[in-house]
Amino acid sequence: MASQLNGKVALVTGGSSGIGLATAKRFAAEGAIVYITGRKQDALDKAVAEIGGKVVAIRADSSIVADLERVYATIRDKSGRLDVLFANAGIAAFVPLPAITEEHYDSIVDTNLKGVVFTVKYAVPLLSEGASIILTSSTAGYKGMEAFSVYSATKAAIRQLARGWLLDLKAKKIRVNVISPGMVDTPAIDGLVGDPNAAAGMKAHVASQIPLGRIAQPGDIAAVAVFLSSDEAAYINGVELPVDGGASQI
Numbered sequence: 001m002a003s004q005l006n007g008k009v010a011l012v013t014g015g016s017s018g019i020g021l022a023t024a025k026r027f028a029a030e031g032a033i034v035y036i037t038g039r040k041q042d043a044l045d046k047a048v049a050e051i052g053g054k055v056v057a058i059r060a061d062s063s064i065v066a067d068l069e070r071v072y073a074t075i076r077d078k079s080g081r082l083d084v085l086f087a088n089a090g091i092a093a094f095v096p097l098p099a100i101t102e103e104h105y106d107s108i109v110d111t112n113l114k115g116v117v118f119t120v121k122y123a124v125p126l127l128s129e130g131a132s133i134i135l136t137s138s139t140a141g142y143k144g145m146e147a148f149s150v151y152s153a154t155k156a157a158i159r160q161l162a163r164g165w166l167l168d169l170k171a172k173k174i175r176v177n178v179i180s181p182g183m184v185d186t187p188a189i190d191g192l193v194g195d196p197n198a199a200a201g202m203k204a205h206v207a208s209q210i211p212l213g214r215i216a217q218p219g220d221i222a223a224v225a226v227f228l229s230s231d232e233a234a235y236i237n238g239v240e241l242p243v244d245g246g247a248s249q250i
């Protein structure tokens, strides 16, 4: 099969781990020039070695506008345009309502909502005609989950950003789509509960509730990101695609 993203210029925010890393690998394997971001330089260096292909890492925090401006200045200088934007960087924490602090609220909202808004806003001048923007939401954006309300609210907001932006960007025929994974086996899940045994128990419990009998691997989400970025998805615009083994449909 021909490479699906040959010569395209792509940015994956949060490309040093989990879903973003798996997607950056697939983008590079499909012929794209891939830029990745993350806050930790050591994780970015490891990711670059793992991804192979044409990849450039830029240390940047999505919640800081000056960092985003620097990311796009680098892409403009090196590549001159952007064809695919995967606004994926995100963080999560279990905090029940009585324990929500201003710090928890700010950290989740700054990365998951403010970060996505300004990641896309500052990309606009570089986006080519017909570019593809993909936002990472979550099935938590439309299901109630205990101790997850602030995270869930940011993910619900992502869906609505996409609806507005496909209109704001229609003059350049830019598509904006949303991927909503269910549970994916990434370091974020282990970090949510801390203890590895508890994390394994939670993954097994969630897997038992999923019609396909397993939680997702990062590559399951990366495959969908490749499709939505490719010309095969040229007429798909504004959708939210749950990638959850059917869990949210029952």
Ligand SMILES: NC(=O)c1ccc[n+]([C@@H]2O[C@H](COP(=O)([O-])OP(=O)(O)OC[C@H]3O[C@@H](n4cnc5c(N)ncnc54)[C@H](OP(=O)(O)O)[C@@H]3O)[C@@H](O)[C@H]2O)c1
Binding pocket: 013, 014, 015, 016, 017, 018, 019, 020, 037, 038, 039, 040, 041, 043, 060, 061, 062, 063, 088, 089, 090, 091, 092, 111, 115, 136, 137, 138, 139, 180, 181, 182, 183, 184, 185, 186, 187, 188, 189
């Ligand atoms: N895993 C799941 O079950 C699941 C389910 C639904 C949706 N999601 C969503 O999928 C996305 C990726 O999650 P994941 O599970 O792949 O998590 P992960 O393995 O923890 O990876 C998160 C990535 O985002 C980066 N990141 C975090 N905050 C950042 C910030 N402020 N600025 C720049 N980069 C930042 C991290 O690098 P640094 O820490 O070095 O910055 C890392 O590269 C998130 O939006 C998450 O909400 C995950």
